[in-house]
Amino acid sequence: MTIRKMLLASVAVACAAMPVSVFADTADKKIALSNNYAGNSWRQAMLTSWEKVTGEAVKTGVVAAADAFTTAENQATEQAAQIQNMILQGYDAIVINAASPTALNGAVKEACDAGVTVVSFDGIVTEPCAWRIAVDFKEMGRSQVEYLAGKLPDGGNLLEIRGLAGVFVDDEISAGIHAGVEEYPKFKIAGSVHGDWAQDVAQKAVAGILPSLPAIVGVVTQGGDGYGAAQAIAATDRDMPIIVMGNREDELKWWKEQKDANSYETMSVSIAPGVSTLAFWVAQQILDGKDVSKDLVVPFLRIDQDNLEENLANTQAGGVANVEYSQEDAIQVIEAAN
Amino acid sequence: MKLGLTSDAMRLVIPALSMTVLLAAVFWLQPRAMSYFGLNLLLNLAVPIALATIAQMLVMAVNDLDLSIGAFVSFVACVTATFLRDAPLVGTLILAGAVGIYALIGVVIYLRNLPSIVVTLGMSFVWAGLAVLMLPAPGGQAPDWVRWLMTVKPPLMPMAIVASIVIAIVAHLIVMRSSLGVLIRGVGGNQRSVERAGWSIIAARAAAYGLAGVFAVAAGIALVGLTTSADANIALRYTLLSIAGVILGGGEFTGGRVSPIGAVIGALTLTLAGSFLSFLRISPDWQIGAQGAILIIVLALRLVFNRVEKRRAQP
Structure with missing residues (x-):
């Protein structure tokens, strides 16, 4: 019973x-x-x-x-x-x-x-009879700048890492980031490179552009490129800027290490x-x-400072949150x- | 020839048999396919593949291989979804120019004695680039008459089957029954003797490539009629599918030995093989392998058949 x-x-x-x-x-x-x-x-x-x-x-x-x-x-x-x-x-x-x-x-x-x-x-279809569950990539880009504006009241120079040239997603996220910069004019995009959503490409591209840049306070990204950017910047004597991450396991792990070592703060966002x-x-x-x-x-x-550990624990090695x-x-x- | 069949007909036996077996298997797995509506859904995407296969077959008839056909069909699809709809005259001119370029490539390959694989591979990048220029982002819209043509519902038989039969008959008349067709196959069989007989090899090759261009243009238009809009990468798969279709249909890489009816059957067989595997619920990791296995089985059958035929031919 x-x-x-x-x-x-x-x-x-x-x-x-x-x-x-x-x-x-x-x-x-x-x-x-x-x-x-x-x-x-x-x-x-x-x-x-x-x-x-x-x-x-x-x-x-x-x-x-x-x-x-x-x-x-x-x-x-x-x-x-x-x-x-x-x-x-x-x-x-x-x-x-x-x-x-x-x-x-x-x-x-x-x-x-x-x-x-x-x-x-x-990957949505345009046929009107179908339903579409789209990602608001623009908002994804804009929210990064919004976050940085909260963290850095004084503003400063940003480095933008873009995705694969010519792909719709890259244009959308980038448009969102630029809209965010317009909204918070204290920020300025000092440089922009294509990281192709891959850590190794991003690392090379960032290492290439760094010598020509002034002091950078933040790096806005598209996901899959934050860890590479961090590696490239760590190899110089620059201060580590706030790098927005993209939910990849290697990015979250690096963030966790930095958080434990010197209470580094950032956020991470992706689909x-x-x-x-x-x-x-x-x-x-x-x-x-x-x-x-x-x-x-x-x-x-979106992953923030306080739920980082939890998300990292749930993410497979080499995977995505x-x-x-x-x-x-x-x-x-x-x-x-x- | 104890069976009383010509060697051309013998060439068709294996392709026809494999298609029948696959069709029976598909019907058995999915009885719903056994209807007017079902057959059309099953086979309508085979129509552009059949046209591209005929185009490939014409190039293979002169002992060449066209690796640009997928990119070319994509390019035609982009033209169809943009210019052919908005400015039909300009669109027609572009497509006619593209066919002209195809004929020209045939001539250049012959005159400079270049390997066709390399030239057409190079051209595939040109076509792909032009397609992206024409349609940087996927879009465009099929002209209404094209859409009508590909969705028309004829009585008795669905569009896909009527179209396949028409393509097979037209290609058969051109390649097997016309003097031009004999000349093209002759160039593939023995170029020197055709030349000594006083024919212009340049004209024959230009005609073969030009005709291939015409069929490839038809393939692109048909494809857009089915998809309603285009994408610069829409038909990249057609290059290998068309070669496989020709071989499956009883054609050969050399010697001008081709079969238009077989090529259409080959294209239908390839499409059916895809559906068959999907109805079987084979995991995608195995699907390419399974598709390859079907190809190898059919080709092995053909070798066995050829051997039997040869033995019969000997006294």
Whole structure:
């Protein structure tokens, strides 16, 4: 009898926690993940998060299936064929991380016409019938300058490390940083280099530009480049500026070492690979009949001085700090957009 | 020839057989594919691949290899999604000019006795660069008539199958039935004897490359019709797919031995192989390997078949 009581209690708790009961409506729905690439730590973490969260959801009967498919060659035509195959396989919703924002539109349209819900995230698609969970890269850049403004009331010169030239994400983050500098005119971007989101490239680029720069009070980055910048600056006799980090494990580890040694302070910001799980819950909510705005914005994952240790402990060696989203998170994001 | 088949028909047996087996396997795994709607979804992306395969086949008919075809199709896709929609005249001129350049490359390769692989590899960077210039960020929109053409729903058979049949027939008439086709294959078979017979090798090669350009342009337009908009990297995969398609369809790297109908079947087979593996739920780490395994199995079958054929030919 105690078991039954416990079950009843847990059901009651579950019902209380969820504002609307969702189990009945999507229990027979199948969701597929169409992913274009799995060749780096971020994507691997993304797939692991998907497996973990959706595995649980399938087990508890929220959805009937949540299968992940990755194309072998990271090519748009291949992914388009993959999406068309998913329509044939009878999935009710397809969650996409797209190889191209436009080249999948035909396949996405086919899916919509067949009554399949399409949710794209990270690599989003422009087809209007699909939902988009985009990252506000501009805000990610702007918030770095805002943080620095709080830390450095006197302002000063900043060094900007950009990503891979010609990529949309690089332009967006950089635009955000420049908007931030306009907002806080006490800062000035004294120099800017391309670090290609890689520590070794960033280190070389920063070492190259440093001799020509005045004193630097802060380094604004795009992620994957903070550790390299720190190495390059440590090799000179300059004071260590505030380097904004990008949630990579090596960056967090370096930050922790500095924090312990000389109470170095900074912050770290990037996109959590677990955004795939947010897309999953959004798809589930749409299937559940919720009214969801077509364009949603994913919150980015920010690490501050006080939760550094906790995040570092949860990050795999060579990986990226991650967070997995729950159904409540998705509902919050949806409500924020409405 | 005890079976009473010509050697051309023999060449088609293995490709047709492998396609039938794969199609049966796909139907068995996914009965939903066995419908008008399902077949179209399964095969519509094979249409641009089939066109690119025919283009590759024309180049291979003169013993060359075109490594620029993927980049060229991407370039055409970018032109189609921008100029061909907004300024049809300019777009047509650009595409005609591109076909002209293709013919010119064929001539240059012959006159300077250059390896086609190197020249076309170089051209692939040129096309890729032009595509990025034309469409720096993914976008553009397919012209309405192209979109209509690729989504039309003919009676009886879905567009993908009608288009495949039309492509096969047109290519067959050009390559196997016209005198130009005989000349092109002759250049691949024995260039010197064609030359001694008084034909212009330059004209034949220019025609082969020019025709390849025309089919590649068709591939790019068809692709944009399916995707609705373009991306400078949209068709990079087509270079290797088209070569594999020609070989799968019974063509050979040398000797002017090609089969247009086989090439279309080869392209369909490659597409089906992808779907088959995806329906099987093979992990992506193994998928490229599995795709390779299918290719090797089909080619091994062909070698066995060739040997049987040879033995029969001997008294």
